[in-house]
Amino acid sequence: MNFFHFIYLTHFSKPADERIIYRAIRSKPPRLMVECNIQRGVRMMRMLDLVKRTVTSQNSFEYVCTDPFEGRTEIDGPGLSLRKTHKLISQLNLRHRCIPAPVEVGIMHLSRSVRNVDFLVAATPNLDWLASKGALLASTLTTDATVFLKAINGTFQHLTTEQFQQMVNTAVTNAKTTRRAA
DSSP: OOHHHHHIIIIIOSSGGGHHHHHHHHHSOOSEEEEEOOTTSHHHHHHHHHHHHHOSOGGGOEEEEEEOGGGOOTTTOSOOOHHHHHHHHHTTTOEEEEEESOHHHHHHHHHHHOOOEEEEEEOOSOOTHHHHHHHHHHHTEEEEEEEEEEOTTSSEEEEOHHHHHHHHHHHHHHHHHHHHHO
């Protein structure tokens, strides 16, 4: 990746809220990246292209994604097929795993098979899963992990592991309060 492409990604690419993700990859190359909901795969390919050029050894990096793929609903929006996703990532010669499942089920699979996640991107259409599965995802993170969570307003929020854990705890507390009121 040349200098101008990096400048484009971090300062001029659309959507603008994803620029912080690209800057974070460049400043602190991840070893294990997890992405929940890859959608059309544009962000995924941009992130992996940056990773490929910043990671010193491709054997030390792994990418794991969870997405409904062919099982997408209208709420999930348009997206790639599992086969197309695998083919795109394979062209970059990076270690990867794709988990075909809705967000909550995918997070359960991730929590059983992945540890020491140091870069998380969760671009889900809603945050309902935080109360039920957020703690499982938080348990896979390293203490200095970089977390990007798509907020209710549709922009990415940069969080530390502690902030993400606090957000999960708040969601759990709110869910318990809502259940008691019902």
